[in-house]
Structures are given as structure tokens and as C-alpha cells.
Amino acid sequence: MEARKRCALSSLEVMLATLFVTMTIVSVTLIAVTITRSANTSIGPELTPPPSVTPSPDPRPPFLIGVGRADCTGPPAELPLMGYANPQQTAAGIHTRLFSRAFIIDDGRRRVVFVAVDVGMISQRLRLEVLKALRVKYGELYRQDNVVLSGTHTHSGPAGYFQYTLFMISSKGYLRSSVQPLVRGIVKSIDRAHGTVRPGRIYKNRGRVDASSVNRSPHSYRHNPQDERIRYDDDVDKDMVLLKFADADGDGIGLLSWFAVHAVSMKTTNRLVSGDNLGYAAYLMEKDKNPAALPGQAAFVAAFSSSNLGDVSPNVRGPRCVNSGLACDYLNSSCPEGGTKECQAFGPGEDMFDSTRIIGLNIYRKARELYADAADEVTGFIHSAHQWVNMTDVAVHVNDTHVATTCKPALGHSFAAGTTDGGGDLNFTQGAVEGDPFWDGIRDALLGQPSNRSQECHRPKPILFSTGEMNWPLPWHPEIIDIQILTVGSVAVVAVPGEITTMAGRRLRETVERELQSEGGFWDVDVVIAGLSNVYTHYITTYEEYQVQRYEGASTIFGPHTLGAYLLKFGELARAIAQDRVGSVPPGPPPPFFQKNLFNLLPAAQVDRKPDNSSFGEVLVQVLPAYRQGDVVSVTFVAGNPRHSGDVRDRSFVAVEMHDAASDSWTLVHTDASWETRYVRAPTTLTAAVSARLTERRACVRRQVPLAQRSRAPEQRHGGVAHPRERRRRVLQDQTLRPLQEHKRPATGHHALPGHVRRLPGHRRFLFPLTFEMDSGDVASSFSRGISFQSQQFAVSSVPRRSSSEGSFWWCCSSLLCFCIVIIFDRSNVRAKGTLSISLPHKSFIF
Numbered sequence: 001m002e003a004r005k006r007c008a009l010s011s012l013e014v015m016l017a018t019l020f021v022t023m024t025i026v027s028v029t030l031i032a033v034t035i036t037r038s039a040n041t042s043i044g045p046e047l048t049p050p051p052s053v054t055p056s057p058d059p060r061p062p063f064l065i066g067v068g069r070a071d072c073t074g075p076p077a078e079l080p081l082m083g084y085a086n087p088q089q090t091a092a093g094i095h096t097r098l099f100s101r102a103f104i105i106d107d108g109r110r111r112v113v114f115v116a117v118d119v120g121m122i123s124q125r126l127r128l129e130v131l132k133a134l135r136v137k138y139g140e141l142y143r144q145d146n147v148v149l150s151g152t153h154t155h156s157g158p159a160g161y162f163q164y165t166l167f168m169i170s171s172k173g174y175l176r177s178s179v180q181p182l183v184r185g186i187v188k189s190i191d192r193a194h195g196t197v198r199p200g201r202i203y204k205n206r207g208r209v210d211a212s213s214v215n216r217s218p219h220s221y222r223h224n225p226q227d228e229r230i231r232y233d234d235d236v237d238k239d240m241v242l243l244k245f246a247d248a249d250g251d252g253i254g255l256l257s258w259f260a261v262h263a264v265s266m267k268t269t270n271r272l273v274s275g276d277n278l279g280y281a282a283y284l285m286e287k288d289k290n291p292a293a294l295p296g297q298a299a300f301v302a303a304f305s306s307s308n309l310g311d312v313s314p315n316v317r318g319p320r321c322v323n324s325g326l327a328c329d330y331l332n333s334s335c336p337e338g339g340t341k342e343c344q345a346f347g348p349g350e351d352m353f354d355s356t357r358i359i360g361l362n363i364y365r366k367a368r369e370l371y372a373d374a375a376d377e378v379t380g381f382i383h384s385a386h387q388w389v390n391m392t393d394v395a396v397h398v399n400d401t402h403v404a405t406t407c408k409p410a411l412g413h414s415f416a417a418g419t420t421d422g423g424g425d426l427n428f429t430q431g432a433v434e435g436d437p438f439w440d441g442i443r444d445a446l447l448g449q450p451s452n453r454s455q456e457c458h459r460p461k462p463i464l465f466s467t468g469e470m471n472w473p474l475p476w477h478p479e480i481i482d483i484q485i486l487t488v489g490s491v492a493v494v495a496v497p498g499e500i501t502t503m504a505g506r507r508l509r510e511t512v513e514r515e516l517q518s519e520g521g522f523w524d525v526d527v528v529i530a531g532l533s534n535v536y537t538h539y540i541t542t543y544e545e546y547q548v549q550r551y552e553g554a555s556t557i558f559g560p561h562t563l564g565a566y567l568l569k570f571g572e573l574a575r576a577i578a579q580d581r582v583g584s585v586p587p588g589p590p591p592p593f594f595q596k597n598l599f600n601l602l603p604a605a606q607v608d609r610k611p612d613n614s615s616f617g618e619v620l621v622q623v624l625p626a627y628r629q630g631d632v633v634s635v636t637f638v639a640g641n642p643r644h645s646g647d648v649r650d651r652s653f654v655a656v657e658m659h660d661a662a663s664d665s666w667t668l669v670h671t672d673a674s675w676e677t678r679y680v681r682a683p684t685t686l687t688a689a690v691s692a693r694l695t696e697r698r699a700c701v702r703r704q705v706p707l708a709q710r711s712r713a714p715e716q717r718h719g720g721v722a723h724p725r726e727r728r729r730r731v732l733q734d735q736t737l738r739p740l741q742e743h744k745r746p747a748t749g750h751h752a753l754p755g756h757v758r759r760l761p762g763h764r765r766f767l768f769p770l771t772f773e774m775d776s777g778d779v780a781s782s783f784s785r786g787i788s789f790q791s792q793q794f795a796v797s798s799v800p801r802r803s804s805s806e807g808s809f810w811w812c813c814s815s816l817l818c819f820c821i822v823i824i825f826d827r828s829n830v831r832a833k834g835t836l837s838i839s840l841p842h843k844s845f846i847f
Contacts, residue, residue, distance in 0.1 A: 062379045062489075064106035065200040065245050067254035067301040068192025071649040071673075072117065072185025073097045074158045074178050076273045077642040077681050078605065082120035083155025084268045084422045085170045091158065093680035094653065095272035095353075096279055097673035098157055099296055100182075100189040101303035103245065103256050104197055105488050107382040112486045113147045113193070114256065114493065114530070115186055116303035118275045121151040124478050124535040125163035125174075126182055128593050133187045142190065145386035148484060148495045149186065151532035153306045154263040155422075156274035158182070160602070162536075163594045165476040166467055173600035181649055200253065203244040203374035204491060204526060212362045213238060213261045215502065216313040216345065216420050217552055219331055219431075220545040224503045236260060236312045236502050240366055241528045243491065244374040253300060255285060257367055258528045260307040260502065264421040265314050265347050265356035272680060277314055278304040280360030283675055285367055295673035296650075304363060306531040308496075308505025310539050310552055314359045315345035319420035332429040333420050333550075340423035340430070357675075380489030383580075385573040388588035389565075391537070392468060392479045396564035404561045407457035408468025409477035410450065411538075412554030413439070416464060419551045430550040435462035458559050461549055467557070473597040477557060480591040482534040483566070485512065485573045490524050492516060494570060495533035500540040501552055504563045505529045507542065511567045515574035522578065535591070540566060608640040616640055642681065653679045 076094045080087070098118035105112050127149050134142040159167075160175030161182055168174055215221050215235040222229070229235075237260045245254035263276035275282065281304045283295055290298030319328045321335035321342050328335055328343035335342040347355025394406045413432040416439075418424040428439075443449070443464065450466035467476035484495040494512055496505075509527040516522035539555040546553040546560045556562050576585050610616055618638045642648065654677050656670035672679045 061199040061201045061248050062107065062377075063200060063202060064104075064108070064111075064197050065202065065247075065253070066102075066104040066193040066195070066197035067245060068102045068104075068189045068194070068196060069296065069301045070100050070185045070188035070192060071097055071296055072100045072119070072182050072189075073273060073649060074181040075643045075645070075648060076653075076679070079175065079178055079602070079643075080159040080170075080172050081156055081271070081273075082159035082161075082171065083153075083157070083264070084418075086268050086422070087170070089268060089271060091273055092271040093273070093678065094672045095156070095266070095270075095274035095678055096283065096675060097296060097671075098154075098185075098273060098275055098279070099282070100186045101282070101301050102186075102189040102193040103254060103301075103303070104190070104193045105202070105382060106197065107380075110382040110384065111141070111146060112382055112384050112488065113142055113190060114305075114486065115147070115149050115189060116256070116305045117149060117151055117182070117186060118154055118279050119151045119157045119161075119182060120153060120155060120159070121532040121536040122149040122534055123162045123167070124482075124591055125593075126161045126179065126186075127482070127534050128591070129179065129183045130186050133183060134190065137187070137191075138194075144482070145484070146384040146486070147190075148486060148493065148530060148533055150305050150495065150530045150534075152263055152275065152278045152304065153309065153499075153532050154266075154274060154276040154279060156266045156270055156272065156276055158273070163474065163592075163598060164478055165470070165472070165474050166465070167536075168474075168599060172602045174598040175600060175602055177602075177643070181647065184647075185649060196253075199248040201246050201248075201250075202378040202488065203246070204376050204378050205242050205244070205370040205374040206239055206526070207242075207366055207370045208238050209240050209259060209363060209366045210238065211316060211348070212359050213312045213314060214316050214318065215311050216262075216315075216319075217311045217430075217501075217545075217548075217550045220501075220541070220548045220550045220552060221311065221503060223544040223548050224542055225544070228503070232506070237308060237505065240363070240370065241526060242367060242370040242374065243378070244371050252289065252371070255300075255302040255367060255371055256305065257303070257370075258305045258307040258530060259363060260309040260312045260505070260529075260531075261314050261359070261363075262309050262312055262421060263306070263314075265352060265359050267352045268422045270352060272678065274356070277356050277359040277363065278306070280356055280675060281363040281367065284360065284364040285371075288364075288368060294668065294671055295675075302367070304367070308500045308502055308508075308529045309531055310499040310501035310504070310541065311545075312502060313345055313419075313421050314355070315347045315421060316359075317346040317348060319343050319345040328420070332417075332431040333423075334417075334429045339427055340417045341425055343420055343423055345420040378489040378491055381487075382489075383487040383577045383582060384485070385577050385582045385585060386482065386484040386587075387569065387573060387585055388480050388590055389483055389569055390479055390589055391481050391558045391562075391565060394561075394565035394568065396561040396568060398561070398564070404564070405457070406561055406565045407559035408454055408466070409479070409537075409557040410454055410458050410461070410463045410468060410559075411465045411557060412458070412461040412549055413464045414549050414551050414554035417551060417554075430554075431548060432462060432554070433460045433549050435464075439464065460547060461554060461559075464554075473599065474594055475592075478535055478537065478591065480589055481537055482591075483569050483573060484534060485570065485577060487516070487522070487525075487577055490522065490526060492522070492525050492527045492574070493530050494527060495530050496540065496566070497533055497535040498531070498537040498540050499552075499555075500529060500531055500563075501542065501545060503545070504540050504542045505531075507563065508567060508570060511571045512574045515571045516578050518575060519578040605641050605643040608644065610638050614638050639681070 073094070076091045079091045081089045081091055100115060100117045102113060102115045130149060131142075131144055131147065134147070158175075158178040159171035160173060160178035162168055162171060163174060213236050218235055221235045240257055240259040242255060242257040244252060245256070246252050261277065263278050265277045266272075266274050282302045285302035286293075286298040286300055287295070289300035289302070293299070319333060320326065321328055321338070322344050323335065323338055323342045326335075333343050334340045348358045349355035391406055392408045396404050396406070398404050413428055413435060414430045416424050416426060417428040417430045417432070419430075447465065447470060450463040451469060454466050454469060455463055465476070468479070470476040481497045482495070483497070486493040486495070492512060494508060496508070500508065509529060513522075513525055513527045516525050516527075538557050539552045540562055541553050541556050542563055543560050546556055558565065573585065576582050608616075614620075616638050620638065642653065645651075652671035652673065654670070654672040655668060656674070656677060657666040658669050659666055670676050
């Protein structure tokens with residue numbers, strides 16, 4: 001018993017001893033850890049410096065961004081073109097389609113929209129109608145203070161979208177057929193940008209564009225102070241400012257740039273709707289980013305916007321007298337015989353199409369370079385400031401003792417002289433500082449004499465049209481104008497309502513930059529001029545340039561202190577942004593929106609007629625037996641008036657398809673939006689001009705890029721074409737392209753007969769085999785490809801509803817494969833015909 005007790009006590013003692021030892025070990029360990037931690041802490045950072053940790057940047061993109069593009073092309077026939085104010089320059093086809101490109105930027109607090117439109121300028125009426133449509137769809141999300149509309153200033157876009165009398169007279173009135181496609185296209189581009197808004201980043205870059213711009217009024221420019229001129233290397237601004245838009249994954253989705261050059265590479269003789277040089281740059285950039293997409297359908301959106309281009313021309317070879325070849329008079333840009341009409345400036349190309357290509361290519365190449373190297377990220381907050389201003393009575397402090405005011409609108413005598421990019425027809429000259437008794441007498445008899453107050457206010461301008469004192473049937477010029485500034489981080493966009501000259505733009509940029517930096521912010525700001533924005537007020541020159549009264553000064557409608565007023569008003573907006581008190585800026589008097597007395601002088605489209613015993617779409621003149629690369633392929637056919645086609649946006653008058661014999665399939669490669677195509681409609685009386693135009697096309701299309709992305713040719717015989725494995729150096733085999741003949745398509749097998757016809761519902765395709773050369777190493781082989789001529793269905797009628805006598809016609813849209821299509825429409829009251837032409841590039845097709 002006692003032994004058991006001793007054993008039990010021994011077990012208890014063992015348990016207690018174990019617990020004691022365990023607690024001792026834990027206590028010692030805790031003490032040791034505490035001492036060690038204390039010792040380490042007392043060592044100090046100089047003995048054991050902690051590793052430096054760089055905080056990771058915020059992975060969240062700073063902005064929400066969206067890009068969108070939409071077709072805004074109107075009827076390409078009989079409508080006047082806007083820019084040269086030439087009543088004979090009416091649309092007669094399509095060189096390239098017109099697009100609206102929208103960019104939305106949101107910082108989480110505010111949102112802004114910038115839209116670049118392929119149009120001569122934004123009119124006040126166009127902006128008001130767009131804002132009205134946006135209000136119906138989005139409420140107060142998109143307003144006059146955060147939406148900027150800017151025109152690329154192409155002189156080959158439609159006219160007729162103004163509500164002021166002077167512009168309506170030169171545009172044959174207010175034309176709903178011009179206004180509606182523009183409004184719908186602009187709104188649709190904003191819709192698409194709105195639908196693609198997602199997190200993203202913006203990067204900026206800047207670079208010089210050479211050999212693309214010259215000052216067309218150097219005499220005026222040299223009247224600016226010498227100490228100001230010596231600060232600049234050139235008499236035009238050659239820098240391009242570019243914004244690169246990328247999504248959260250770093251993929252580029254868009255490009256927005258500003259460069260100062262007039263879009264007048266296409267001359268006054270042009271009658272094709274065209275985006276001109278900036279439109280071609282956009283076409284190339286979007287094609288570069290989405291090579292497989294058709295024009296206007298690429299996901300990538302590239303916009304090339306206008307800037308301070310008032311005295312900047314793309315006609316870099318300068319002016320000369322076309323009747324003598326001698327230099328024009330330096331002061332007034334006229335010739336001894338023919339006056340200003342004979343003094344014309346020329347671009348770098350062989351013709352206007354080639355010049356457009358060269359200037360657009362230069363701009364595109366620089367944009368591509370800047371886009372690739374853009375690494376300066378734009379960050380910060382968004383601001384937008386807007387105000388309506390009555391520009392007829394703005395007080396300008398000239399110095400400490402003298403205050404001047406702006407004037408009621410008026411145009412001077414030199415306005416009628418035009419420029420070296422497009423001179424006037426009458427005996428007006430640039431640089432006129434005195435009136436002409438003959439023209440002044442006609443003016444006084446028809447329109448009334450300008451008041452003494454206006455004449456004194458505009459001095460030294462001799463007033464030709466005192467438009468501010470003319471109000472029938474509506475005011476002739478706007479008086480209430482928009483001034484607006486958008487800032488996105490370190491980028492400030494100044495929306496200028498007109499064509500501002502080089503030095504005037506420089507002064508405006510400096511003023512806005514100084515005011516933005518006045519409160520200690522915006523130290524690295526890039527100020528860009530967005531010209532032709534929101535409302536059109538002609539030109540804006542410096543006070544010194546105004547004294548010379550060349551075309552730009554004579555077209556500065558609010559008088560010699562116009563720039564001073566803009567410096568004052570834009571400076572006030574910039575200061576409000578810097579002080580973050582935009583909400584306290586008074587909105588100003590709103591502009592009118594006229595509902596009555598809008599007139600339309602455009603005659604209604606006549607009923608389309610066709611030759612006897614023919615039908616719409618019938619081919620009248622066949623192709624030649626054979627063509628070599630560089631030639632122009634032409635087909636003449638019966639056609640109707642495009643004005644009867646209604647809304648032609650997102651529809652094509654031309655479809656160029658490539659036929660793949662291996663799969664017996666057709667691939668659409670070009671539309672009338674393509675640079676490679678030309679769709680031309682001309683009345684019968686102008687058929688003599690067709691050959692000259694074809695000569696121009698021949699010169700132009702030789703430099704087009706081949707369709708390198710197409711599939712390989714089938715290894716088979718086509719209408720006597722050599723087997724592709726045979727080594728041949730012949731580019732195009734004789735008699736390969738034969739006259740058009742109607743044959744039934746073989747059910748199976750090869751195309752036994754060249755020139756057979758394949759008929760489809762609603763289409764008519766004519767297939768011709770062509771032979772090209774393909775080089776692969778030291779092997780050169782020939783192969784075949786087909787050309788398709790396709791006609792599409794359009795309703796043609798003399799009234800909005802379908803005519804019972806004519807019914808609906810097949811009106812013709814054509815296509816032949818390769819690089820240049822030209823459709824020449826010939827129409828009279830009795831017959832209508834059209835010509836489809838294609839040029840084959842010299843360079844071999846590499847598939």
C-alpha cells in the first residue's frame with residue numbers, strides 16, 4: 001500500500017516537474033526574443049539600414065476614354081461644295097467619303113467630348129442642331145460647355161448647313177439634304193464613342209512636319225514686330241501635337257492630332273467630295289492600324305484636326321502666273337494679265353490628286369512616328385469652360401490710356417480677291433486699302449452704303465459688304481459667338497471659331513498658357529489651337545497683319561481689334577479654369593436658332609431618263625481587249641442621279657471585289673470611301689473633260705500601294721494564262737482581258753470563257769481574268785485574278801415617293817478589281833450614262 005502511495009506521489013511530482021520545465025523554457029524563450037528585438041532596435045538604421053521599397057504606381061488608368069467614327073457623307077451630286085465659294089463647284093461624285101470622329105474623356109468627375117469632322121467648318125446652326133439631338137438622347141450629359149465640334153477645313157465637303165444669309169447665298173440656301181447627314185453622322189460618332197467608354201490612358205507627343213506647309217501671305221506676316229518674329233524659326237507653325245489613346249491593356253484605340261495646314265490640296269476645279277490631305281492622313285493611319293478593315297470600319301480611330309492655319313497653305317511650290325509661268329506680284333498676288341485668277345499656288349504633285357496624296361502621306365508618317373514614340377502620359381483633372389460673347393462690342397485695352405472696341409461684321413474689298421489657293425473671278429486684288437468707285441457704287445445701289453461708324457471702326461479696311469448692318473431676310477453674319485477651352489490634365493484645347501493666322505495663334509496660345517499658370521498650376525501645359533470650331537467667323541489676324549488688308553485681314557469681320565478681344569475673352573476663361581471657378585463664369589447671351597426665312601435655292605433633282613432601248617445599269621462602252629499595269633480601265637454605263645438615293649451614309653456607290661478562283665468566292669476590297677476609287681458623275685456637256693481627268697488619274701494611281709494582303713493565286717489555267725509554275729517575266733499577258741460578253745457561268749470546272757457574266761439577285765457581276773506577276777526569290781510566276789463589275793439596287797424617283805411612271809430603277813454602282821476606280825456619270829434630260837475606270841499600279845501584286 002505504501003509502495004503504491006509512493007508511486008502515485010512520484011507520478012504527480014513528474015507531472016509538476018514537466019510543467020515547470022515547459023514553462024521555464026517558454027519564459028526563457030520569450031525573454032530572449034524580447035532582448036534580441038530590443039537590441040536590434042537600439043542598433044539604429046545607420047548600422048542595419050532597411051531595404052528601400054519603391055511604391056508601385058497606381059495600376060488604375062486615370063481616365064475613362066471612348067472613341068467613335070461615323071460616316072457623314074451627303075448626296076454627292078449637284079450640291080455646292082463649301083470653301084472656295086465658287087458657284088460652279090458643285091458635287092459630282094466621291095473621291096473619299098467624309099467622316100466624323102469623336103473622342104470622349106472622363107476623369108470620374110467631369111467629361112469632355114472633342115469631335116473632328118471632315119467638313120469645311122462648323123457652323124453655328126450645325127452645332128445647335130447637334131446639341132439639340134444630344135440633349136434628346138442624353139439629357140444634360142453632353143452640353144455646349146463640354147462638347148467641341150471642329151472642322152478639318154476640307155474645301156471639298158458639302159455646303160448648305162448655315163443659317164446666316166451670306167453663307168446661304170453662296171451655298172444655294174439652307175439645305176436639309178446637307179444638314180441631316182452631318183448632324184446624324186456627328187451624333188452617331190458620339191454615340192459610338194459613348195458606347196466604347198472604358199478605362200484607359202492618354203499619352204502626348206510633339207514633332208515637326210516638314211515639306212507640307214508654307215505661308216501664303218508672307219507680306220502680312222512680316223508686318224508683325226521683328227522682335228516677335230525672331231523668336232520663331234518659321235513663318236508657319238510646323239509642329240504637330242498628338243494624343244495617343246490606349247485602353248487598360250495598353251492597346252492603342254485612337255489618335256487625335258492638331259496640325260496647321262489648309263485642306264486645299266484639292267483645287268477649285270475639283271467636283272468630287274473629298275476629305276483632302278487631312279482626310280487622306282486619317283485614311284492611312286486607320287488602314288495602318290487595321291489593314292484588313294474597309295475604310296470607315298476600322299476599330300482604330302485617327303483624327304487629324306485643324307489648328308492656326310489661317311495663312312498656311314499646302315501648296316508648297318508657291319504661286320505663279322499660269323498664263324506666263326512668271327512669278328506673281330509679291331504684294332497683291334496678281335498677274336499682269338488675268339489678275340488674281342491667273343495667280344495660282346501649286347502643290348508638290350503632278351496634279352491635285354497627287355499633291356493631296358503627298359501632303360497627306362507626310363502628315364501620316366509624322367503621326368505614325370509620334371504615335372509609336374508617345375510616352376509622356378497625360379494625367380490630372382478635366383475642366384471645360386464655355387461662354388457666348390457678343391463680338392460686335394467688346395472693349396479692348398490697347399494701352400494704359402486707350403480703349404478700342406470691336407465692330408459690327410464687315411468684309412473688305414480684298415475678300416473678293418480670294419487667295420493664291422483659289423483666286424476670285426473679278427478685278428479685285430489682295431492688299432486693297434482703298435475702295436473702288438465702280439464696285440462701291442454697285443454695292444450702294446443694291447445693298448446700301450456702310451455707316452460712317454462702321455467705316456471708321458474697320459479702318460483701314462475699305463468695306464465691300466457691311467454685313468453687320470444687313471438683316472434681310474436674316475442677319476448676314478453671326479454676332480454671338482462661342483469661346484471654349486477644354487483641359488485634360490496638361491493639355492489645353494482652345495476652340496477658336498474661325499481661321500486664325502500663324503502669329504495670332506501663337507499670341508493666343510501664350511495668353512492661355514500664362515493665365516493657366518497664374519495660380520501655380522499647369523506648369524507643363526501644352527496649349528493647342530483647334531480651329532474652325534463651333535461657329536464660323538471667317539479669319540482672325542493680328543492687328544499688324546490687318547493693316548496690310550490681304551485676304552485674311554479683309555476677312556477679319558469684327559475689325560482690327562478682333563484678336564485683342566479673343567485674347568481677352570479666352571484669357572478670362574483660362575483664368576477661371578486655373579482658379580477652379582468655372583461655375584461662376586456667366587454663360588453670356590445665347591445665339592439665335594432661326595426657324596423662319598431659311599431659304600433653299602437648290603433646284604429639285606429632275607427625273608432620271610435613260611437612252612431608248614436601254615436600262616439602268618446597262619454597259620454602253622466596254623473595256624479594252626488588254627491592259628498593262630499603270631493603265632486605266634474604263635467602263636461606261638447607264639446611271640441615275642445619286643440625289644434620289646436618300647441617305648447615302650454607310651452605303652457605297654462603288655464595290656470593288658476580288659474573285660478567288662480556288663474557292664470561287666468574292667472578297668470586298670474597296671468601296672467609294674477608299675482612296676483607290678473615284679466615283680464621278682458629270683453632265684453630258686462635260687464629257688470632253690473626261691480624258692483629262694483620266695490623265696490625272698493615271699499619274700495619281702501609279703503610286704498606290706498594292707493589295708499585298710490577298711491570298712495566293714490558284715495553280716491552274718485561266719483563259720489561256722500560263723501555268724503559275726512556269727518562270728515568266730511578263731506582267732500582263734496580251735488578250736487576257738477581253739471585251740465584255742454575256743455567257744452562262746459553267747456549272748463546274750475552270751472559267752472556260754473570259755468575260756462571262758455571273759448574275760445574282762440584285763447584282764450584276766462581270767468577271768474578267770487578269771494576269772499578274774509574282775516574284776518569290778529568283779522565281780517569277782504568272783497567275784490570274786478576276787475583276788468584278790457589280791451593280792446595286794437604288795430607288796430612283798422624281799419625288800420623295802416612288803414615281804408610278806418610272807417605278808424603281810437599278811441605278812448603277814460598279815466595280816473592277818485593282819487600285820483606282822473612276823465612275824463618270826454623264827447625264828442629260830434625255831439620257832444618262834456613267835463610266836467606271838480602274839488604274840492598275842505599276843508595281844507587281846505580291847500575295
